[in-house]
Amino acid sequence: MKKWIYRFLIELTNHQFLSKLLKSFTQSKISKPFIKSYAKLYELNQDEMMNELHTYSTLHDLFTRKLKLHAREITQDQNAVTSPVDGVIEDYGTITPSKEIIVKGKSYSIQEMIGDKTKIDKYIGGDFIILYLSPKHYHRIHSPVTGKLIKQYALGTKSYPVNRHGLKYGRSPLAKNYRVVSEVDHNKGSLLIVKVGAMFINSVECTALSDTWVKGEEIAYFSFGSTVVLLFEKNTFSLNKDIQTPKDVKMGELLGYLID
Structure with missing residues (x-):
């Protein structure tokens, strides 16, 4: 019953009109009076912001704020994999032979998530990490490794909540939400x-300005809280043994190591 009620309420409210309305509000100057209370409510660390709070013209500007230089330290070990975001590690594990990941006890199809069955086989038996960003977090995304971008594409239309309740009760938000792979x-x-x-x-x-990515380099940003899923090819990644869930992390902190 709890799952049904949750899904019903989300379906009721998650419509294109409301999405556009909220987006228009956050990007409008009429949202500026809410910036101070928003920063207080979510206890934003203003000392690390590139700009003073009063200089942001809209809530969207605040959501997508940049940080001061050196506000985050990037682990420099060549084989270190670093967190691409400030957020919470909600889950991690192994991609199953049935081409799924199990998150909060719920199965998600990797094929549905990435929309390309030709790429799946080499990830079976590999590791995954789920990183959730709440509205309070720094919303910019950085590359967790140094490498070359081979392909990038978008999937999905609607977006359901990706917080703890959304992962547990929602209709497979990681595989159905709007996403960029x-x-x-x-x-x-x-x-x-x-x-x-x-x-x-x-x-x-x-x-990102090129297809050559350097670890710690900015590659994208979210306009609101969201989630990043990392999927590693089999036998290429070893998780940092200090990681438990849920665990708060900052961009640049160690997630694990690439292995031969």
């Missing part, structure tokens, strides 16, 4: 970075 080749194999849009505002803006 990036395939990156690195010195040990391949990595898929799936940037999943959140409820209402499903915008994922890609900002």
Whole structure:
């Protein structure tokens, strides 16, 4: 019953009109009076922001804020894989032989998530990590490895919540939400970075200027809280043993290591 009620309410509210209305509001100057209370509510760290709070003209500007230089340290080990975002590690595990990942006890089809069955086989038996960004987090996305972008494409239209309740009760949001999939080749194999849009505002803006990505370089940003899924080719990644779930991480912190 709880699952049905949750899904019904989300379906009721997640319509294109409301999405556009909320997006228009956050990008309009009429949202400026809400910036101060938003920063207070979510306890934003203003000391690390590139700009002073009063200089942001809209809530969208605040959502997509940049940080001061050196506000985040990037682990420099060549084989280190770093967090692409500030967020919470909600789950991690192994991609099953049935081409699925199990998140919060729920199965997600990798084929449905990435929309390309020709790429799946080499990821079976590989690792996955789910990183959730709430509205309070820094919303810019950075490359977790140094490598070359092979392919990038968008899938999906609607966006359902990707928080803990959304992952548990929603209709497979990681595989159905609007998302941008990036395939990156690195010195040990391949990595898929799936940037999943959140409820209402499903915008994922890609900002990388070339197809050669350097670890820690900005590659995209979300317009609101959302989720990043990392999918590693089999036998190419070893998870940092200190990681448990849920775990708060900052962009640049160690997730694990690439292996031969």
